[in-house]
Amino acid sequence: MMKRIAAFTTYSCFALLLSGALLWAYRESQRNSAAAASAAPSGSETQLLRPVGAIELPGPKGKRFDYLTIDDQRHYLFSTHLGAGLLYAIDLKTNKLIKTFEDLPGIEGIEIASDVKKAYTSDWLENKIGIIDLGQMKVIKKIPTESKPDGIAYAAPFHKIYVSDERARAEAVVDTSKDEIVTTLHFGSETGNPRYDPVSRRVYVNLQDKNVIAEVDPATDKEVAEYPVGKCRGNHGMALDIEHRLAFLSCEENDLMTVFRLDTHEPIAYLPQAKGRSRLKASLCRLLRRCYLGIPGRRRHARSQAWRCAGAEEGAQPGD
Numbered sequence: 001m002m003k004r005i006a007a008f009t010t011y012s013c014f015a016l017l018l019s020g021a022l023l024w025a026y027r028e029s030q031r032n033s034a035a036a037a038s039a040a041p042s043g044s045e046t047q048l049l050r051p052v053g054a055i056e057l058p059g060p061k062g063k064r065f066d067y068l069t070i071d072d073q074r075h076y077l078f079s080t081h082l083g084a085g086l087l088y089a090i091d092l093k094t095n096k097l098i099k100t101f102e103d104l105p106g107i108e109g110i111e112i113a114s115d116v117k118k119a120y121t122s123d124w125l126e127n128k129i130g131i132i133d134l135g136q137m138k139v140i141k142k143i144p145t146e147s148k149p150d151g152i153a154y155a156a157p158f159h160k161i162y163v164s165d166e167r168a169r170a171e172a173v174v175d176t177s178k179d180e181i182v183t184t185l186h187f188g189s190e191t192g193n194p195r196y197d198p199v200s201r202r203v204y205v206n207l208q209d210k211n212v213i214a215e216v217d218p219a220t221d222k223e224v225a226e227y228p229v230g231k232c233r234g235n236h237g238m239a240l241d242i243e244h245r246l247a248f249l250s251c252e253e254n255d256l257m258t259v260f261r262l263d264t265h266e267p268i269a270y271l272p273q274a275k276g277r278s279r280l281k282a283s284l285c286r287l288l289r290r291c292y293l294g295i296p297g298r299r300r301h302a303r304s305q306a307w308r309c310a311g312a313e314e315g316a317q318p319g320d
Contacts, residue, residue: 060083063082071134080104085106089101103139113154113159113176118133118179120154127148129149143180149172157218171216173185191208193238204238207226212235213227213249213265225265245262
């Protein structure tokens with residue numbers, strides 16, 4: 001009898017210890033799961049971009065940057081340092097600065113004309129269009145223009161550069177074979193960014209005072225239509241998604257990004273954007289699957305920061 005009681009007592013103590021251990025383990029797992037859930041971003045907060053590096057630049061700190069443009073053939077990133085009047089050329093294979101172009105006062109935009117091995121800049125503090133020979137990597141010419149050259153686009157099949165003279169309410173057209181302005185289009189509005197669409201073979205120009213997009217035929221350099229941009233006010237920046245036939249417009253007066261269909265010529269969506277942001281130009285490197293933005297350096301130097309786009313694999317090779 002005493003043996004049975006002792007055995008029962010032993011088993012009971014073991015069961016109680018086992019139950020306690022299991023309960024403690026369960027509570028710990030619940031606590032850890034809750035902590036992990038609170039630390040992990042929700043679906044709506046998933047980080048689409050993450051910084052992967054920064055490229056140190058020699059310009060003065062705190063001075064405004066503007067446009068970034070990639071030369072796909074040479075794998076160069078060009079960064080315009082408006083506040084310093086400088087243009088940086090960065091080798092994307094090494095992320096090293098290879099050239100600083102000086103004497104470009106108020107440089108805002110830059111566009112690559114790969115077929116003629118040149119780049120064109122809009123330098124608003126001297127109201128000139130700069131021309132860079134990409135073989136020699138030097139400024140070879142400047143063309144006077146009207147007032148505040150800003151956005152810039154290249155219609156390659158027509159060998160024409162389109163530069164928005166924002167305050168002149170105009171679009172200067174440069175023949176890249178002559179490096180001369182062959183005509184200037186005038187509008188009833190300040191001109192924002194122009195972009196060339198290779199599918200429709202049209203140039204689209206933001207008319208930011210009228211809240212419309214102008215469509216220009218580069219074969220004749222005539223305006224053929226204007227399209228309202230809906231709730232967008234002050235459409236200045238523009239980037240095109242050629243494949244999906246979309247334009248993204250930055251609306252500087254009411255802080256929206258408007259999605260505009262290029263096939264039906266109508267806005268289809270409005271998204272909030274950071275206050276005061278008027279610049280919108282795609283500077284994506286498809287080969288490296290990174291995007292780049294210019295930021296004033298918090299330390300001694302200015303910097304261009306590289307961000308990896310969501311879905312890009314580490315070590316991805318060109319063409320992946």
